Amino acid sequence: MALAHVLGFPRIGAQRELKFAQESFWQGVTNEAALRETGALLRARHWKAQADAGLDFVTVGDFAWYDQVLGTLALLGAIPARFGFVPQRLTLVEYFTLARGGKQHFAMEMTKWFDTNYHYLVPEWKADTEFNGGVDWLFEEIAEAQALGYRVKVALIGPLTLLYLGKMKANDRGELDNKVETKVETKVETKVDPKLALLPNIIAGYKKLLAQLQVSGVEVVQIDEPILALELENDWVQAFPPTYAALKPAAPPLLLTTYFGEVKAHAALLRGLPVMGVHVDLVRGADQLDTIVGEWPQDKVLSLGVIDGRNLWRCDLDSVLARLKPLQAQLGDRLWVGSSCSLLHVPVDLKCEDKLDTELKSWLSFATQKLSEIVALKLALNTNGLSNCSKVADAEFIASRAALASRKISSRIHNRLVQKRLDSITEADAQRVSQFNTRIDKQQAKWNLPLFPTTTIGSFPQTQEIRISRAAYKRGDIGHLDYLDKMRNEIRLVVQKQEELGLDVLVHGEPERNDMVEYFGEQLWGYAFTANGWVQSYGSRCVKPPIIYGDVYRPEAMTVGWSQFAQTLTDKPMKGMLTGPVTMLQWSFVRDDQPRETTALQIALALRDEVRDLERAGIGMIQIDEPAFREGLPLKASEWKHYLDWAVRAFRISAAGVADETQIHTHMCYSEFNDILPWIAAMDADVITIETSRSDMKLLNGFGAFSYPNDIGPGVYDIHSPRVAQVDEMERLLRKARGVIPDRRLWVNPDCGLKTRGWPETYAALENMVTAARRLRAEVEAELKAA
Ligand code: GLN
Ligand code: ZN
Numbered sequence: 001m002a003l004a005h006v007l008g009f010p011r012i013g014a015q016r017e018l019k020f021a022q023e024s025f026w027q028g029v030t031n032e033a034a035l036r037e038t039g040a041l042l043r044a045r046h047w048k049a050q051a052d053a054g055l056d057f058v059t060v061g062d063f064a065w066y067d068q069v070l071g072t073l074a075l076l077g078a079i080p081a082r083f084g085f086v087p088q089r090l091t092l093v094e095y096f097t098l099a100r101g102g103k104q105h106f107a108m109e110m111t112k113w114f115d116t117n118y119h120y121l122v123p124e125w126k127a128d129t130e131f132n133g134g135v136d137w138l139f140e141e142i143a144e145a146q147a148l149g150y151r152v153k154v155a156l157i158g159p160l161t162l163l164y165l166g167k168m169k170a171n172d173r174g175e176l177d178n179k180v181e182t183k184v185e186t187k188v189e190t191k192v193d194p195k196l197a198l199l200p201n202i203i204a205g206y207k208k209l210l211a212q213l214q215v216s217g218v219e220v221v222q223i224d225e226p227i228l229a230l231e232l233e234n235d236w237v238q239a240f241p242p243t244y245a246a247l248k249p250a251a252p253p254l255l256l257t258t259y260f261g262e263v264k265a266h267a268a269l270l271r272g273l274p275v276m277g278v279h280v281d282l283v284r285g286a287d288q289l290d291t292i293v294g295e296w297p298q299d300k301v302l303s304l305g306v307i308d309g310r311n312l313w314r315c316d317l318d319s320v321l322a323r324l325k326p327l328q329a330q331l332g333d334r335l336w337v338g339s340s341c342s343l344l345h346v347p348v349d350l351k352c353e354d355k356l357d358t359e360l361k362s363w364l365s366f367a368t369q370k371l372s373e374i375v376a377l378k379l380a381l382n383t384n385g386l387s388n389c390s391k392v393a394d395a396e397f398i399a400s401r402a403a404l405a406s407r408k409i410s411s412r413i414h415n416r417l418v419q420k421r422l423d424s425i426t427e428a429d430a431q432r433v434s435q436f437n438t439r440i441d442k443q444q445a446k447w448n449l450p451l452f453p454t455t456t457i458g459s460f461p462q463t464q465e466i467r468i469s470r471a472a473y474k475r476g477d478i479g480h481l482d483y484l485d486k487m488r489n490e491i492r493l494v495v496q497k498q499e500e501l502g503l504d505v506l507v508h509g510e511p512e513r514n515d516m517v518e519y520f521g522e523q524l525w526g527y528a529f530t531a532n533g534w535v536q537s538y539g540s541r542c543v544k545p546p547i548i549y550g551d552v553y554r555p556e557a558m559t560v561g562w563s564q565f566a567q568t569l570t571d572k573p574m575k576g577m578l579t580g581p582v583t584m585l586q587w588s589f590v591r592d593d594q595p596r597e598t599t600a601l602q603i604a605l606a607l608r609d610e611v612r613d614l615e616r617a618g619i620g621m622i623q624i625d626e627p628a629f630r631e632g633l634p635l636k637a638s639e640w641k642h643y644l645d646w647a648v649r650a651f652r653i654s655a656a657g658v659a660d661e662t663q664i665h666t667h668m669c670y671s672e673f674n675d676i677l678p679w680i681a682a683m684d685a686d687v688i689t690i691e692t693s694r695s696d697m698k699l700l701n702g703f704g705a706f707s708y709p710n711d712i713g714p715g716v717y718d719i720h721s722p723r724v725a726q727v728d729e730m731e732r733l734l735r736k737a738r739g740v741i742p743d744r745r746l747w748v749n750p751d752c753g754l755k756t757r758g759w760p761e762t763y764a765a766l767e768n769m770v771t772a773a774r775r776l777r778a779e780v781e782a783e784l785k786a787a
Contacts, residue, residue: 002378007342008344010536013348019541022035040144040720051370067539068094068120071138072157087133087671110538119346123167130206151219153167153218155342157224161227199239221255222580226257229258229262230635231636254275259309259341267288267294280292289304304327307337308346309340311590318397335381337378353530366533372392373400375393376396408593414551415526421602429580446661454748455747456498457749460507460509461756462514470483492569494507501763506572508574523558524603524606526602560614581651583625585599615659615662626668665688667685672696677708700740704739713746713747716737718752731776738776
């Protein structure tokens with residue numbers, strides 16, 4: 001009999017109950033008991049959903065008050081010493097201080113969990129970090145689940161993944177230890193990561209923890225080692241067998257889970273590890289099954305992640321069943337079926353959706369629905385096929401077939417116009433008419449911009465007033481003309497301020513947009529928006545990614561009216577503002593019935609038409625934002641080229657339909673581009689603006705060394721802080737930039753959009769920025785004259 005389980009369930013609650021409980025606790029509106037009660041309620045509800053669906057275990061340990069990595073550190077007692085908290089007596093308030101910072105402490109660093117949009121808190125390691133045990137919250141949760149009568153599987157982050165994801169810190173300010181960060185060469189010429197020196201400590205900590213779990217009657221411990229899906233360095237791979245050999249004696253049966261990618265390279269390692277079983281992701285690593293299954297040991301469980309934990313489409317149950325059926329003879333009850341990874345990355349319950357129509361809903365499966373899909377597979381495996389399986393499972397199979405059939409033929413999904421456009425794309429469509437050198441001369445002749453031209457990234461402060469008008473319009477409380485009037489007034493104000501400030505290239509300020517993806521998605525065919533499809537991004541912050549279900553088609557212009565209006569208000573160039581194809585894709589749930597790159601291309605074609613319409617309407621500079629460009633990189637570096645090739649092509653197709661005189665800008669945040677600079681250059685934007693101020697322009701060095709050919713605007717101040725940057729600071733950064741970028745190629749701008757800032761600090765900072773640019777300009781022009 002195959003068993004069924006999930007690797008984890010979303011913790012936020014179908015109505016984001018956890019978020020609201022956290023926030024009102026932080027604001028002091030409710031007390032700790034109330035927060036704890038909400039947590040317990042959510043856990044009980046989520047376990048009940050798992051048990052009711054018919055899973056063999058409920059998963060305990062996937063809950064977290066803020067983040068599961070921080071939770072693991074709290075459990076092991078390995079919290080950063082710089083906070084001065086006693087690990088064994090860590091309070092919930094202190095736990096939140098670790099995550100969010102406090103009066104005397106800055107928060108732990110946060111970063112993306114593998115290639116998801118979930119952010120975890122980065123462990124801070126020191127050479128003497130100990131793992132002597134911490135809070136007993138996990139044990140309380142186990143007791144809760146057991147009291148409710150459930151069979152308990154505990155989910156834990158594995159020791160090697162935890163260690164790997166942390167950073168060595170030199171001092172109590174949490175700064176990076178540069179000496180320790182670089183790897184040391186040992187005698188045998190293999191490199192060993194200094195973090196691995198902590199291995200004996202961390203093993204000791206896990207040993208103690210696992211022994212306690214053993215005592216508390218836990219049946220299985222799921223131990224997550226997703227780093228195996230990376231192209232993992234050899235020293236780390238080699239650490240697996242001894243680590244797990246050391247853990248085994250005192251531990252409950254361990255199920256080692258891998259996910260987010262295939263682990264073929266480690267097939268032999270996984271077969272040999274002293275664990276009860278191994279889980280592999282068959283959604284992301286669909287073709288690894290044969291390699292893994294071949295010679296699979298007689299005594300080991302193989303758990304197959306067949307239900308997608310990263311996307312929200314109903315599974316094609318028939319084809320998964322057909323793949324699993326032959327394995328059943330070989331594996332018997334050692335075959336488990338589950339979600340590919342934790343369901344943390346999908347919304348909670350489709351039943352809470354009242355905004356989507358029945359047809360669209362019939363194609364989808366959120367976390368709660370996925371439980372039933374998994375159980376249906378298990379039941380179909382355990383009986384001989386369907387109809388004698390169970391009514392509920394039968395219903396799942398029938399729904400799966402219906403969804404598949406209707407998605408194949410639905411005219412909402414397949415649009416002949418789009419197909420024809422796709423087929424007609426030629427290589428010329430991805431090429432500007434002339435090379436950059438020719439283009440920039442024509443652009444300069446047209447605009448006659450000064451040296452070091454100043455501009456901004458697009459948005460201006462989104463005041464309460466703007467938000468209120470937008471919401472009122474959405475609700476239908478104010479009419480279209482009223483709304484138009486309000487937004488136009490806002491644009492007038494923004495243009496007037498920019499004129500006053502003396503900026504060289506203006507923007508309209510984006511008051512009509514609440515979100516850079518949603519704004520466009522709502523105007524494109526093929527996109528749908530949920531009412532409640534929330535997914536945790538970090539802490540109490542949740543996002544509601546749109547769903548791309550069909551061919552993307554632009555029925556009419558999306559931004560032309562706004563930009564055109566803004567251009568009438570000024571003689572200076574007004575930049576049109578669009579969100580690029582890769583970002584539109586990256587921040588959405590994407591259809592799974594065609595390659596992602598095809599969907600990207602469809603979006604690119606829609607944007608290409610918008611770019612041309614803007615040009616036709618007299619907008620001579622158009623910015624296509626791609627903040628998520630880097631984020632799309634696959635986990636395995638060997639797969640980067642394929643992604644970068646299609647991502648660059650999609651961008652070029654969106655941008656290249658214009659005349660030489662039209663200036664294409666792009667903007668990206670987090671500018672760690674050193675390893676992908678050839679592709680950034682290949683995007684061939686006339687101007688790129690990037691985030692560099694927080695790194696003190698260090699991130700710009702790569703562009704210099706690479707001789708990045710086109711114009712570039714390194715951000716000269718950090719917009720994430722309300723502090724007003726001074727003229728001297730910006731001037732200093734600009735001088736640094738001049739050391740790397742030729743004067744004629746250098747622009748001056750903030751790091752990112754200004755929508756989260758208030759007006760007073762924005763105005764003051766931009767005033768200083770313009771002054772800094774003018775000072776430098778005067779100096780260089782004087783030098784040029786003298787020469
Ligand atoms: N144009 C957008 C803005 O200014 C860019 C946002 C971003 O880079 N994330 O808001
Ligand atoms: Zn940005």
